[in-house]
Amino acid sequence: MWGQDFMGTPRTVDQxxxxxxxxxxxxxxxxRFLETVRGVGYRFKEAGEG
Numbered sequence: 001m002w003g004q005d006f007m008g009t010p011r012t013v014d015q016x017x018x019x020x021x022x023x024x025x026x027x028x029x030x031x032r033f034l035e036t037v038r039g040v041g042y043r044f045k046e047a048g049e050g
Contacts, residue, residue: 017042 017034026032035045 013041 021028021031021034024033026034033045035043037043
């Protein structure tokens with residue numbers, strides 16, 4: 001995804017999601033907008049989704 005010249009770490013996306021959650025004021029144990037999908041990545045929760 002990033003290409004061979006990428007200078008980050010494998011956790012770069014995780015760190016960006018963490019920063020977004022902090023800015024959105026999300027509780028890490030009960031995120032309202034950004035959901036972790038184990039083994040896949042992240043997704044936005046749709047309105048009204050549990």
